[in-house]
Amino acid sequence: MPLLDGFDFAALGDALAALGADAWLLYDFRKVNPIAERILGPAGMGTRRLFVFLPRRGRPVAVAHRIELQPLADFPGDVQPYGSWRELHGHLEALVRGRTLALEISPQDAVPYLDRVPHGVVQLLESLGARVVSSAPLVSRFAARWSAAELAGHRRAAELLAGIAREALAWAGSETARGAEVRETTLLRRVLDAIEGAGLYRGDGPIAAFGPNTAMPHYEPHPGSDRRLQAGEVVLLDLWAGPAPGSVFADQTWMAFAGRAPDAEVRRVWQAVSGARDAAVDTIRKGWVEQPGKGEGGRVLTGADVDDAARGVIREAGFAEYFVHRTGHSIDRDLHGSGPHIDNFETQDARALVVGVGFSVEPGVYLPGRFGMRSEINVYLDVSGPEVTPSVPQQELLLV
Numbered sequence: 295m296p297l298l299d300g301f302d303f304a305a306l307g308d309a310l311a312a313l314g315a316d317a318w319l320l321y322d323f324r325k326v327n328p329i330a331e332r333i334l335g336p337a338g339m340g341t342r343r344l345f346v347f348l349p350r351r352g353r354p355v356a357v358a359h360r361i362e363l364q365p366l367a368d369f370p371g372d373v374q375p376y377g378s379w380r381e382l383h384g385h386l387e388a389l390v391r392g393r394t395l396a397l398e399i400s401p402q403d404a405v406p407y408l409d410r411v412p413h414g415v416v417q418l419l420e421s422l423g424a425r426v427v428s429s430a431p432l433v434s435r436f437a438a439r440w441s442a443a444e445l446a447g448h449r450r451a452a453e454l455l456a457g458i459a460r461e462a463l464a465w466a467g468s469e470t471a472r473g474a475e476v477r478e479t480t481l482l483r484r485v486l487d488a489i490e491g492a493g494l495y496r497g498d499g500p501i502a503a504f505g506p507n508t509a510m511p512h513y514e515p516h517p518g519s520d521r522r523l524q525a526g527e528v529v530l531l532d533l534w535a536g537p538a539p540g541s542v543f544a545d546q547t548w549m550a551f552a553g554r555a556p557d558a559e560v561r562r563v564w565q566a567v568s569g570a571r572d573a574a575v576d577t578i579r580k581g582w583v584e585q586p587g588k589g590e591g592g593r594v595l596t597g598a599d600v601d602d603a604a605r606g607v608i609r610e611a612g613f614a615e616y617f618v619h620r621t622g623h624s625i626d627r628d629l630h631g632s633g634p635h636i637d638n639f640e641t642q643d644a645r646a647l648v649v650g651v652g653f654s655v656e657p658g659v660y661l662p663g664r665f666g667m668r669s670e671i672n673v674y675l676d677v678s679g680p681e682v683t684p685s686v687p688q689q690e691l692l693l694v
Contacts, residue, residue: 296368310350316393320346327410338365391423438633439650447537452544452683458488459548467694476523478515500533509666528665547670550692566611570604570657577603582679594646598638613659622654
């Protein structure tokens with residue numbers, strides 16, 4: 295596939311004008327910047343530095359090493375080969391001197407998923423006479439947006455995963471009821487087999503946790519050290535998969551209780567977590583007025599705003615200190631993507647929530663040594679507002 299195949303150069307010109315930048319300069323070296331490949335397409339081995347200059351007006355320019363020119367055979371612009379560092383610097387200076395460039399940087403590393411260009415590269419460009427600004431709005435608009443095909447694949451994966459989760463948890467309950475041993479790795483294996491049987495691709499994971507292990511958000515069960523399910527324990531199942539590698543995955547967390555009725559504290563934590571999840575979605579729906587992405591009075595709605603809404607519910611319930619991570623992460627062709635995150639805790643993500651992006655909403659409460667709960671759904675931002683997947687999110691704790 296030719297690089298920049300189907301790229302909307304006219305829209306980029308408008309976006310650069312709004313940003314006050316002359317060009318978007320994409321940089322990559324040994325796949326350090328996944329955003330570059332998302333925009334360009336497969337650019338080869340990447341063992342040498344690659345710069346691609348996308349101007350507000352005019353033809354794109356690629357500055358590439360002579361030993362890695364093959365992937366640029368159909369490049370829709372000019373290719374300037376280099377061999378030595380002196381040639382590289384000469385090409386770059388002619389391109390960037392006196393210009394304002396958008397790059398994948400985040401001042402003070404505020405959003406690490408956006409901070410992809412090494413500090414030394416920024417220093418080099420500045421020494422050659424360029425001014426550098428963050429490409430954040432460009433990344434949201436051009437790199438994090440889902441295509442129609444990606445949205446369709448995500449929807450299908452989301453419904454399949456929801457069915458797999460419910461079936462797996464019901465199976466664990468029936469096995470326990472008849473006296474059979476159900477371990478975390480046993481449940482994990484059943485989920486993995488079901489994902490494969492559904493024709494989905496999963497990468498690593500998922501997470502199956504029982505009892506006190508549910509209080510560790512990124513717990514990993516291992517054979518020989520995993521836990522056997524006991525009556526009265528909370529069960530957490532976090533699973534993710536998509537139609538293929540590099541597709542837009544669905545990512546969900548389902549919660550259950552092994553017994554006839556959870557105690558008051560388990561119910562209170564579940565109500566706080568599910569209430570925070572719903573408050574996040576309600577905040578987006580109420581803010582999606584006047585124009586897509588604009589809140590009341592025309593103010594842009596951000597991931598930080600939505601995190602605040604979810605976190606407020608958990609704070610009111612008295613569990614603020616036990617909500618130890620952001621409310622949600624961007625999802626694009628990476629499960630933890632480069633678009634806006636639902637976060638005003640780990641980072642202050644002030645990027646606008648714009649049409650075409652997607653993310654998880656997954657507030658959690660984790661009581662160390664006792665139990666934890668997380669309820670995770672995904673949200674896609676359509677012109678008309680947020681679309682939640684799966685179509686029927688978990689409303690009550692599943693009793694197994």
